[in-house]
Amino acid sequence: MTASATDRTVTGRTPKTIRVRYFAMFREHAGTASESLALEADTARDVFLATRHRHGSPEPAGHCKVAINDEMADWDAPVEDGDEVLLFPPVAGG
Amino acid sequence: MTASATDRTVTGRTPKTIRVRYFAMFREHAGTASESLALEADTARDVFLATRHRHGSPEPAGHCKVAINDEMADWDAPVEDGDEVLLFPPVAGG
Amino acid sequence: MAERVVISAAQIDPAALRAGLADPAAGAYCGFEGWVRDHNEGHAVLRLEYEVYAPLAVREGRRILDEAADRYPMLNAQCVHREGLLEIGECAVWVGVVAAHRDAAFEACRYIIDAVKVRLPIWKKEHYASGDSGWVNCARCAAHA
Amino acid sequence: MAERVVISAAQIDPAALRAGLADPAAGAYCGFEGWVRDHNEGHAVLRLEYEVYAPLAVREGRRILDEAADRYPMLNAQCVHREGLLEIGECAVWVGVVAAHRDAAFEACRYIIDAVKVRLPIWKKEHYASGDSGWVNCARCAAHA
Numbered sequence: 001m002t003a004s005a006t007d008r009t010v011t012g013r014t015p016k017t018i019r020v021r022y023f024a025m026f027r028e029h030a031g032t033a034s035e036s037l038a039l040e041a042d043t044a045r046d047v048f049l050a051t052r053h054r055h056g057s058p059e060p061a062g063h064c065k066v067a068i069n070d071e072m073a074d075w076d077a078p079v080e081d082g083d084e085v086l087l088f089p090p091v092a093g094g
Numbered sequence: 095m096t097a098s099a100t101d102r103t104v105t106g107r108t109p110k111t112i113r114v115r116y117f118a119m120f121r122e123h124a125g126t127a128s129e130s131l132a133l134e135a136d137t138a139r140d141v142f143l144a145t146r147h148r149h150g151s152p153e154p155a156g157h158c159k160v161a162i163n164d165e166m167a168d169w170d171a172p173v174e175d176g177d178e179v180l181l182f183p184p185v186a187g188g
Numbered sequence: 189m190a191e192r193v194v195i196s197a198a199q200i201d202p203a204a205l206r207a208g209l210a211d212p213a214a215g216a217y218c219g220f221e222g223w224v225r226d227h228n229e230g231h232a233v234l235r236l237e238y239e240v241y242a243p244l245a246v247r248e249g250r251r252i253l254d255e256a257a258d259r260y261p262m263l264n265a266q267c268v269h270r271e272g273l274l275e276i277g278e279c280a281v282w283v284g285v286v287a288a289h290r291d292a293a294f295e296a297c298r299y300i301i302d303a304v305k306v307r308l309p310i311w312k313k314e315h316y317a318s319g320d321s322g323w324v325n326c327a328r329c330a331a332h333a
Numbered sequence: 334m335a336e337r338v339v340i341s342a343a344q345i346d347p348a349a350l351r352a353g354l355a356d357p358a359a360g361a362y363c364g365f366e367g368w369v370r371d372h373n374e375g376h377a378v379l380r381l382e383y384e385v386y387a388p389l390a391v392r393e394g395r396r397i398l399d400e401a402a403d404r405y406p407m408l409n410a411q412c413v414h415r416e417g418l419l420e421i422g423e424c425a426v427w428v429g430v431v432a433a434h435r436d437a438a439f440e441a442c443r444y445i446i447d448a449v450k451v452r453l454p455i456w457k458k459e460h461y462a463s464g465d466s467g468w469v470n471c472a473r474c475a476a477h478a
Contacts, residue, residue, distance in 0.1 A: 023384065023454065024458070024468055025470075059470070063470070091452070091456060092456055092457040092468070093414060093426065093449050093450045093451075094425060117241060117309065118311035119325075157325070166244065182241070183311065185310055186323070187304050187305045187310035188301060206366075212370070212421050213370060214370065216368065217368060218366075219364040219366075220361070220363050220364075220435065222435070223362060225359065225360035225433065294365070294442075
């Protein structure tokens with residue numbers, strides 16, 4: 001417990017409450033369209049990787065897209081406590 | 095008269111009866127859609143040049159097109175007695 | 189199927205023509221229409237008049253469609269061109285192409301309309317607001333739609 | 334004018350959409366439609382299912398139309414994409430562009446459909462004759478219509 005608390009202080013990472021929304025294949029794999037998670041995440045990519053076991057996809061982030069609070073974002077975009085992160089598997093319009 | 099007959103024999107040119115059809119600007123300038131002419135013409139180009147004062151256009155043959163007996167033709171295509179030659183001014187479809 | 193190349197004195201109905209190209213193997217449809225514009229080269233245009241020599245226009249049009257089918261993996265194509273007097277906004281020419289994929293649909297459609305404009309025996313007379321009129325010739329129209 | 338980008342649960346009516354683009358200054362109309370094909374990559378397809386995240390699809394679609402207007406001298410453009418279950422032959426996406434001349438109409442239409450297919454948050458699930466189904470992903474669909 002002490003070690004864990006110390007680690008968090010050292011890394012500066014405290015869990016953020018992130019609302020994650022899953023689409024298409026990701027939604028089917030997660031078994032839900034959205035959920036709130038407490039994640040130690042600095043960027044959109046961190047959220048993607050942290051939920052990978054939930055959205056169940058081997059797709060690299062480069063094939064997928066992400067939006068934060070309904071705005072398309074880069075994988076390196078920072079996430080804040082309370083943000084909504086939308087994870088988009090590879091698109092296929094038309 | 096004798097000289098004329100001799101000339102014809104020397105050049106091998108005897109007048110051919112050619113039905114000439116004019117389109118669009120050529121028809122308006124000729125004042126008729128078609129006419130039969132006796133022309134000393136070997137090729138479609140000869141017909142074009144021989145009727146230039148009738149179709150009234152300064153357009154070079156390269157901007158125009160020609161058909162012989164309803165088949166698109168080259169300007170160097172031979173014309174025979176009784177042929178129908180269609181003279182097309184520059185086209186502008188669409 | 190319907191005639192592949194048609195010269196029409198009546199208005200063109202693109203919706204009906206498109207429906208005629210329906211094909212369960214087709215994933216892409218590209219349609220081009222030339223509409224009568226209210227201006228050309230700085231002149232206000234009131235209407236257009238098309239003169240068409242139909243026997244050769246149809247034959248040359250079919251040749252163009254065959255060439256497109258040879259060059260691009262398209263499934264089907266069709267072309268209709270108006271003749272006579274047309275008002276502003278009317279459809280003067282329609283080209284429709286269906287293909288499995290969109291590359292072929294776009295490219296064949298473009299190939300066909302480009303060839304139709306320069307190879308078919310069709311002539312266009314513009315009637316201007318000034319009262320003048322004039323036959324559009326190749327030197328003037330080559331660079332334009 | 335009507336919404337420039339629409340996500341529709343109802344069938345697309347290309348004739349009505351085309352009529353909405355009428356413009357006396359337009360000399361060229363290019364329309365593209367994506368139709369549901371009965372096959373993909375050797376599999377017999379029975380129907381398709383489109384999932385769309387509409388708020389972002391509409392916003393990104395408008396951005397694409399603005400980019401096309403910046404790049405090409407077009408007059409107007411519009412795009413409609415279906416969502417939900419579609420049968421073979423149905424129109425899944427329509428793009429219409431009007432311009433004074435055909436270069437811009439063709440090029441802007443192509444630019445828009447290419448971008449729509451790779452940038453909009455839209456997912457396609459194929460239902461196969463075999464009973465299987467699968468989400469079409471970018472790696473598989475990139476080279477196709």
